Amino acid sequence: xxxxxxxxxxxxxxxxxxxxxxxxxxxxxxxxxxxxxxxxxxxxxxxxxxxxxxxxxxxxxxxxxxxxxxxxxxxxxxxxxxxxxxxxxxxxxxxxxxxxxxxxxxxxxxxxxxxxxxxxxxxxxxxxxxxxxxx
Amino acid sequence: xxxxxxxxxxxxxxxxxxxxxxxxxxxxxxxxxxxxxxxxxxxxxxxxxxxxxxxxxxxxxxxxxxxxxxxxxxxxxxxxxxxxxxxxxxxxxxxxxxxxxxxxxxxxxxxxxxxxxxxxxxxxxxxxxxxxxxx
Numbered sequence: 001x002x003x004x005x006x007x008x009x010x011x012x013x014x015x016x017x018x019x020x021x022x023x024x025x026x027x028x029x030x031x032x033x034x035x036x037x038x039x040x041x042x043x044x045x046x047x048x049x050x051x052x053x054x055x056x057x058x059x060x061x062x063x064x065x066x067x068x069x070x071x072x073x074x075x076x077x078x079x080x081x082x083x084x085x086x087x088x089x090x091x092x093x094x095x096x097x098x099x100x101x102x103x104x105x106x107x108x109x110x111x112x113x114x115x116x117x118x119x120x121x122x123x124x125x126x127x128x129x130x131x132x133x134x135x
Numbered sequence: 136x137x138x139x140x141x142x143x144x145x146x147x148x149x150x151x152x153x154x155x156x157x158x159x160x161x162x163x164x165x166x167x168x169x170x171x172x173x174x175x176x177x178x179x180x181x182x183x184x185x186x187x188x189x190x191x192x193x194x195x196x197x198x199x200x201x202x203x204x205x206x207x208x209x210x211x212x213x214x215x216x217x218x219x220x221x222x223x224x225x226x227x228x229x230x231x232x233x234x235x236x237x238x239x240x241x242x243x244x245x246x247x248x249x250x251x252x253x254x255x256x257x258x259x260x261x262x263x264x265x266x267x268x269x270x
Binding site for chain 2: 058066072077078120
């Protein structure tokens with residue numbers, strides 16, 4: 001992908017591995033676990049500088065599958081309504097833009113459609129408030 | 136409130152000041168701005184050790200009003216469906232429990248009803264992954 005180089009430490013992509021669709025087979029692999037597997041494989045294949053971390057529940061149970069992306073000094077974004085079959089490359093493209101954008105804020109029109117439709121929440125970076133508090 | 140003393144740095148309570156109900160008067164004070172005002176006043180009155188920060192959009196526009204609570208080494212929680220008229224004290228009671236709980240994880244049954252019903256997402260603390268990455 002072209003554009004400016006990534007800024008700062010590699011982001012973390014949290015993947016809810018307990019996400020499952022309502023009424024799905026409780027004995028089958030959970031869609032969230034499959035998405036995690038697809039993402040971990042895709043990151044290794046692409047060589048992206050990114051930590052992929054499984055999480056037991058991101059509390060977005062009504063909009064599976066769900067991920068969150070975070071990094072020090074950057075906004076945290078939570079996305080839902082993601083497909084374990086189709087979303088891995090799209091998610092990684094979106095995270096790559098995030099890693100290159102100041103404070104992780106990618107202009108709306110440049111975000112993947114899945115991120116625009118699936119946004120659940122965003123949270124400011126912690127550091128400025130704690131810097132203010134220490135002054 | 137009784138119970139163990141708060142652990143670690145004071146949390147930050149982010150309050151979306153742009154939250155508004157669909158169809159509400161665009162010239163009136165936004166419900167999010169009112170909730171921020173109520174929370175700032177209540178924190179001052181209670182003397183809580185808490186930073187209250189206004190934020191322009193937490194991207195939870197379909198579930199106003201919205202807040203997020205975060206602290207270093209703790210999970211971040213996002214809550215929606217909050218009332219600017221009635222929620223300030225309830226939110227602060229919930230945040231006080233958060234400040235006293237290990238990693239900010241309050242047992243489900245002890246959380247205020249508004250937090251149980253209004254949870255939008257939770258995100259793990261950043262620090263462990265970055266500690267792992269540095270090892």
